[in-house]
Amino acid sequence: MNPETMLETILREARDKIREAALSAPRRIEIRAPREHLPELLAWLKQALGLAHLGTISGVDLGESFEVLYHLSNADGTVTVRVQAPRSEPRIPSVCSVIPGAILYERELQDMFGLVVENIPDPRPLLLADDWPAGEYPLRKDWTFVRPAEVIPGGE
Amino acid sequence: MEFKVQLGPQHPALHEPISIRMTLDGEVIRDADLRLGYNHRGVEKLAESRSFIQNLYLTERICGICSFSHQTCYTQGVEKLMELVPARRGLYIRTLVCELERVHSHLLWLGVAGQEAGFESFFMYTWRDREVVMDILDWISGNRVHYSMNTFGGVRRDIDEMQRKKILDTLDLLKQRTDYYLNLAASEPTFVGRLAGVGKLSRQQAIDLCAVGPTLRASGVPMDVRKDDPYAVYDEIPFEVSTADSCDVLGRAVVRVKELIQSYRIIEFLLKNLPEGPFKVKAPRKVKPNEVYSRYEAPRGENVHYIKSNGSDKPERLKVRAPTLANYPATIAMLKNGFIADIPLIFAAIDPCICCAERLVQLDDGRGRGRVLRFSELRAMANERAKKIDYTKREIAWPF
Numbered sequence: 001m002n003p004e005t006m007l008e009t010i011l012r013e014a015r016d017k018i019r020e021a022a023l024s025a026p027r028r029i030e031i032r033a034p035r036e037h038l039p040e041l042l043a044w045l046k047q048a049l050g051l052a053h054l055g056t057i058s059g060v061d062l063g064e065s066f067e068v069l070y071h072l073s074n075a076d077g078t079v080t081v082r083v084q085a086p087r088s089e090p091r092i093p094s095v096c097s098v099i100p101g102a103i104l105y106e107r108e109l110q111d112m113f114g115l116v117v118e119n120i121p122d123p124r125p126l127l128l129a130d131d132w133p134a135g136e137y138p139l140r141k142d143w144t145f146v147r148p149a150e151v152i153p154g155g156e
Numbered sequence: 157m158e159f160k161v162q163l164g165p166q167h168p169a170l171h172e173p174i175s176i177r178m179t180l181d182g183e184v185i186r187d188a189d190l191r192l193g194y195n196h197r198g199v200e201k202l203a204e205s206r207s208f209i210q211n212l213y214l215t216e217r218i219c220g221i222c223s224f225s226h227q228t229c230y231t232q233g234v235e236k237l238m239e240l241v242p243a244r245r246g247l248y249i250r251t252l253v254c255e256l257e258r259v260h261s262h263l264l265w266l267g268v269a270g271q272e273a274g275f276e277s278f279f280m281y282t283w284r285d286r287e288v289v290m291d292i293l294d295w296i297s298g299n300r301v302h303y304s305m306n307t308f309g310g311v312r313r314d315i316d317e318m319q320r321k322k323i324l325d326t327l328d329l330l331k332q333r334t335d336y337y338l339n340l341a342a343s344e345p346t347f348v349g350r351l352a353g354v355g356k357l358s359r360q361q362a363i364d365l366c367a368v369g370p371t372l373r374a375s376g377v378p379m380d381v382r383k384d385d386p387y388a389v390y391d392e393i394p395f396e397v398s399t400a401d402s403c404d405v406l407g408r409a410v411v412r413v414k415e416l417i418q419s420y421r422i423i424e425f426l427l428k429n430l431p432e433g434p435f436k437v438k439a440p441r442k443v444k445p446n447e448v449y450s451r452y453e454a455p456r457g458e459n460v461h462y463i464k465s466n467g468s469d470k471p472e473r474l475k476v477r478a479p480t481l482a483n484y485p486a487t488i489a490m491l492k493n494g495f496i497a498d499i500p501l502i503f504a505a506i507d508p509c510i511c512c513a514e515r516l517v518q519l520d521d522g523r524g525r526g527r528v529l530r531f532s533e534l535r536a537m538a539n540e541r542a543k544k545i546d547y548t549k550r551e552i553a554w555p556f
Contacts, residue, residue, distance in 0.1 A: 055449075104485060127193035138198065
């Protein structure tokens with residue numbers, strides 16, 4: 001199946017789960033979808049088009065909202081599913097029930113953007129230190145690194 | 157009785173510490189849990205405050221072994237954002253360095269596998285021959301580890317006729333040596349028996365857990381970015397995707413040896429068909445707003461960079477997913493119901509950028525008494541177990 005046929009199938013059979021879909025580059029398809037239907041959409045893509053390999057989940061801080069991109073690949077191309085969550089209500093559903101390999105990427109999203117992944121099987125922090133202050137999310141655009149004052153062990 | 161075992165996280169000599177906490181029932185691992193982030197360097201945040209050119213050298217330093225993978229993945233992504241068509245000769249040289257890096261990485265891995273399986277002379281042999289590839293890379297780029305070969309629009313250095321001849325001559329030596337390893341490994345039943353049946357990962361598990369690279373291909377899934385989503389000049393090069401069906405560490409070794417042979421063919425093809433012309437074209441400094449999802453087949457598997465530009469000379473967002481991270485969920489599945497003595501072998505088989513299990517604390521769960529095992533003791537346990545291989549496994553032949 002080439003990317004054009006894949007796009008046609010998506011537009012024909014998954015109309016109710018997506019907002020829009022288009023070819024963005026050779027072998028790349030972009031889908032915009034509402035976050036509510038995300039697990040069903042991914043389950044359908046996996047079953048109907050064989051898009052079982054999740055490359056990664058990228059989060060982007062757009063200011064007013066967060067954009068979350070799910071990069072799914074098969075042997076013919078890559079489909080990027082794009083959902084948005086407003087900053088006031090940063091919640092997205094977990095896709096681990098469909099793609100078990102997504103767990104580390106979802107935990108990373110929670111750490112770095114403060115997005116709440118609902119129904120995640122394992123919500124512990126992944127990358128940040130155990131004593132990382134609560135409510136600080138390093139990859140948000142308004143977060144800047146402030147170097148802590150140097151303390152010499154054992155006094156002067 | 158159940159034990160909790162902590163593996164890692166620190167080792168001064170290696171650059172990627174990780175901690176694994178395991179629940180053991182006797183010698184069998186019942187559950188495993190990973191703790192990452194001991195050396196999180198914040199590269200993604202840092203990249204947002206550096207220009208596209210500066211990020212070339214930042215992405216290169218993500219990894220010490222597959223440095224060229226990250227740099228190329230980033231470079232070809234930015235070239236797409238710039239709508240730049242790189243020079244053909246530059247692309248050939250870039251692909252050449254990609255494959256040389258794959259050869260040095262797989263030779264390194266073969267040595268590590270030999271060492272973890274208690275075949276230490278194999279380790280000495282492959283690492284000696286890895287030096288040959290490192291020398292080639294040194295001739296081409298001037299560096300052994302961070303080659304700094306890529307630039308937007310091509311590469312930074314050309315190859316002259318003398319270098320081309322010299323590499324082709326040296327390649328013959330490497331081919332001979334690889335044939336020798338094949339015979340050596342195939343005729344050594346303890347080595348094959350030690351690898352067979354260890355670290356099982358079924359085809360379905362590998363797909364569900366989104367494993368990549370040789371780990372996935374050894375479970376019978378022929379996914380290779382070079383074929384599925386060709387970048388650079390891979391659509392012009394004849395080569396085969398290497399797979400194995402045994403779903404264990406032996407399969408992962410077979411896939412890597414097959415890939416070595418394919419890589420020699422690719423290198424030969426590239427050098428014999430090197431086009432004339434310029435090796436780089438001029439690139440703009442600013443990039444208009446756009447985004448790109450760049451994929452690359454690193455020696456360890458699919459490497460992914462997502463780059464978003466905002467019209468300035470700095471990226472808005474750079475997301476990096478290294479192949480080892482994608483293989484962690486699969487590693488947990490491989491460890492479960494395996495033996496504690498197989499940990500070094502299973503971990504080495506995903507070819508992680510970490511091998512830092514120098515220290516291992518074995519804690520008695522009930523009474524709180526502890527005992528520290530050195531990695532050498534763990535390896536001695538592994539070798540002890542290798543001697544007790546049942547004789548049915550000795551019949552297993554090297555699948556070539």
